[in-house]
Amino acid sequence: MRRLVFTLVLALLWAPSVGAMAIERVVSPSGIEAWLVEDHTLPVVAIRFAFPGGAVLDPAGKTGLAALAASLLDEGAGPYDTASFQTRLEDLVTSLHFQAGRDQLTGSLRTLKRHLGAVEELLRLALTAPRFDPSAVERVRAQIVAALAQQAQNPRALAGRLWMSDAFEDHPYGQNVDGTVAGVGAITPEDLRGFVAERLHRGGLVIGAVGDLHRDELAALVERTFGALPIGTDDVGVAETRPAEDGALLITRLPVPQSTVAFGQAGPKRDDPDWYAARLLNDIIGGSGFRGRLMKEIREKRGLAYGVSSGLVTFRHAALILGNVATENARVAQSIDLIRAEWRRMRDDGPTETELDDAKSYLIGSFPLGLDSSEKIAALLVDLQLERLPIDYLDHRAALFSAVTQDEARRVARQLFDPDKLSFVVVGDPADLTPTRTRPERRF
Amino acid sequence: MRDGVAPDEVRRAAERMRDASVYAQDSLSGPAEIIGAGLAIGQSLEAVEDWPGRIGKVTAAEVNVAARALFVERNSATGVLLPERGP
Numbered sequence: 001m002r003r004l005v006f007t008l009v010l011a012l013l014w015a016p017s018v019g020a021m022a023i024e025r026v027v028s029p030s031g032i033e034a035w036l037v038e039d040h041t042l043p044v045v046a047i048r049f050a051f052p053g054g055a056v057l058d059p060a061g062k063t064g065l066a067a068l069a070a071s072l073l074d075e076g077a078g079p080y081d082t083a084s085f086q087t088r089l090e091d092l093v094t095s096l097h098f099q100a101g102r103d104q105l106t107g108s109l110r111t112l113k114r115h116l117g118a119v120e121e122l123l124r125l126a127l128t129a130p131r132f133d134p135s136a137v138e139r140v141r142a143q144i145v146a147a148l149a150q151q152a153q154n155p156r157a158l159a160g161r162l163w164m165s166d167a168f169e170d171h172p173y174g175q176n177v178d179g180t181v182a183g184v185g186a187i188t189p190e191d192l193r194g195f196v197a198e199r200l201h202r203g204g205l206v207i208g209a210v211g212d213l214h215r216d217e218l219a220a221l222v223e224r225t226f227g228a229l230p231i232g233t234d235d236v237g238v239a240e241t242r243p244a245e246d247g248a249l250l251i252t253r254l255p256v257p258q259s260t261v262a263f264g265q266a267g268p269k270r271d272d273p274d275w276y277a278a279r280l281l282n283d284i285i286g287g288s289g290f291r292g293r294l295m296k297e298i299r300e301k302r303g304l305a306y307g308v309s310s311g312l313v314t315f316r317h318a319a320l321i322l323g324n325v326a327t328e329n330a331r332v333a334q335s336i337d338l339i340r341a342e343w344r345r346m347r348d349d350g351p352t353e354t355e356l357d358d359a360k361s362y363l364i365g366s367f368p369l370g371l372d373s374s375e376k377i378a379a380l381l382v383d384l385q386l387e388r389l390p391i392d393y394l395d396h397r398a399a400l401f402s403a404v405t406q407d408e409a410r411r412v413a414r415q416l417f418d419p420d421k422l423s424f425v426v427v428g429d430p431a432d433l434t435p436t437r438t439r440p441e442r443r444f
Numbered sequence: 445m446r447d448g449v450a451p452d453e454v455r456r457a458a459e460r461m462r463d464a465s466v467y468a469q470d471s472l473s474g475p476a477e478i479i480g481a482g483l484a485i486g487q488s489l490e491a492v493e494d495w496p497g498r499i500g501k502v503t504a505a506e507v508n509v510a511a512r513a514l515f516v517e518r519n520s521a522t523g524v525l526l527p528e529r530g531p
Contacts, residue, residue: 044470091456093463112463372472 021371023381023391026215028223034207035381035391036218039374043113045211046374048382049226050104052204053236055177056317062187064179066100068137068144069195073098073107075136077125082136085122094119096126102177103236103316104386105199110375113212116221124225127200132192141184148181155254155427159262159324162252163425167243167264173318201232208381210374240317242266245421249336251435252427259332259428263310263339264322265421270314270387277404277412278321279312283359284351285342285417286310286323291362293346294323297338304331308339314387321416332430343419350410364398445515448508462496 024036055066074089074096076082089096094111096119107127111119151157161176168174178184205226209218243266268278286292286309290300294308310323327335351359371377384393426433468474482492491498 042466042469044466091460093460093467110467112466115463369472373470375470 021377021394023394024215025391026209026218026222028219028227030223030227032202032205032207032222032226034209034218034222035385036208036213036215037210037377037381038213038215039210040212042374043212044374045109045111045113045116045209045213046378047109047207047209048106048375048378049205049207050106050382050386051200052104052234052316053199053238054100054102054104055175055179056102056172056238057199057236058172058175058179058183059191061183062179062191063175063183064144064177065183065187065191065195066105066199067178068141068184068187069192070098070100070105071140071144072132072136072192073126073130073196075140076131076133077122078129078131080122080125081131081133085126088118088122092118092122094122096123098126100177102173106382108375108378120221120225124228127196127225128228130192130196132189134189137189137192141187144178144184145181148176148178148184151176151178155256155258155260156324156326158252158254159260159425159427160322162250162427163262163264163322163423166248166250166425167320167423168241168318169244171241171318172238173241173315197230198232201230202226203232204234204236205229206382206385208378208385210378210381236316238317242318243320244423245418246423247420247436248423249433249436250423250425250438251430251433252425254428256428257328258326259329259426259430260324260326261332261336261424261426262322262324263336263422263424264320265418265423267312267314267319267321268416269319270389272319274412274416275312275314276400277409278416279363280356280359280401280404281346281351281409281413281416282310282312282321283363284355285346287359287362291358293342294325294339297342298325298327298335302334302338304335304338308335316386329429330431332426332428333432336424336426336433340419340422343417343422346413347417347419348414350413351406353406356404356406356409360401360404363401367397445512449504449511451504454502454504454507458499458502461499465496465499 021037024038026034026036028034055063058065074085076085080088092111092115094109094115096107096109098105098107100106107123109119109123151161165174165176207222207226213221243264245266268275272278283291284293286294288309289295292309294310298304298308299306305325305327308323308325310321313320313322323339325335325339371380384391390396468478479489479492483489
């Protein structure tokens with residue numbers, strides 16, 4: 001009875017305050033959809049959009065194409081070369097960025113209402129007529145290659161990349177989003193122009209807009225900016241996949257005093273009905289800050305690490321639970337044993353009532369605090385659409401978490417957490433640790 | 445330093461800074477930090493809130509006086525990072 005009352009109070013307290021942010025569906029004359037949160041408090045407009053298919057579609061031998069193209073879309077378009085395009089953005093006090101992820105190419109725009117007309121023109125040019133001037137291409141290519149070289153020396157970056165490339169060996173998800181030195185080096189201006197022509201299309205495009213805009217203004221802006229793009233398709237032709245689940249332990253030796261460990265296993269897709277229970281369980285075992293069981297065992301009780309955490313990662317065609325920890329070389333084996341033990345404990349015993357209530361309270365209560373700017377809300381609108389959530393999702397989010405019972409949580413824990421499938425990648429010089437198998441050395 | 449800044453440059457810079465100050469309000473913690481930082485060094489709340497207006501009143505002559513007082517090479521420090529094995 002106490003828990004029922006608690007759950008009801010939670011749902012009532014939080015649902016209205018987040019639901020107070022009204023999301024409208026806006027459709028342009030030719031049928032392009034955008035979600036809008038209208039707010040005229042400040043003369044600010046934030047727009048975010050995503051085209052389906054990002055680095056996952058990079059051709060073999062040219063990994064990094066999406067990332068390089070995205071980096072160059074704001075480096076000159078139409079009559080504006082790099083310097084004049086950037087100067088124009090500066091004069092308009094506007095930020096415009098593009099970024100490639102695995103499953104999408106994203107653009108973000110923030111400007112003032114009175115500059116919107118001029119900015120719209122720059123955005124349209126960036127999407128339809130980027131210049132890819134040789135000097136810009138070579139400069140940005142060199143930047144990316146330098147960043148890749150740095151990544152290869154950074155144990156944390158390396159551990160994550162190696163985990164992904166081993167878990168998804170035969171699938172594009174195993175590729176690094178920024179590519180490889182060889183791949184990025186092989187990209188030609190024709191590749192970049194081909195990318196724009198093929199991948200910036202209306203099929204699967206999602207748009208989120210926040211701020212000083214009326215719905216008819218947004219509809220007209222969307223039509224002018226995206227209306228001329230080719231239709232294309234939302235289906236990017238990438239196979240559904242799962243990570244390799246052989247509980248491997250892999251070691252890449254680097255002469256450093258501390259090892260970095262990436263660990264993970266398969267997780268629930270976003271549309272899995274068990275996702276909400278899994279999200280709560282992950283918060284209990286590896287939530288950020290000091291909340292997680294892993295932090296209690298590894299840092300608080302034994303002082304083995306500054307931090308240890310885990311998170312649900314959902315891609316379009318796969319899902320993971322991924323975590324990381326770093327500790328001195330002599331303590332890595334012990335840390336790995338503790339992580340496996342916590343994984344086993346979660347599988348066998350599930351969460352306590354208190355842990356479940358605390359996790360619900362945190363996930364429900366912290367959510368609005370992360371929506372404290374127009375850009376963050378615009379990003380949320382895009383994420384909701386990419387995850388195929390309904391437009392009124394925010395009205396139900398709290399209840400969806402509150403409704404998870406302890407029995408359900410125990411069942412999901414038993415089915416989800418598998419200490420034998422949990423695989424580890426260690427970068428450093430760990431003592432008393434033998435890899436379960438070796439893998440071919442990857443050239444990054 | 446020799447030629448100083450032109451009134452038009454100052455006007456456009458001030459306009460950009462005033463526009464940028466609108467973004468500072470598009471945040472939960474940002475305005476609190478700005479007000480707190482101002483109060484902590486003895487500014488009044490009015491001074492903090494009137495900042496965009498005050499920026500708009502700065503003249504090119506004032507900028508030039510400030511620049512000449514501030515950018516004195518003798519007061520500067522320069523760091524150069526070279527590759528380990530020489531140039």
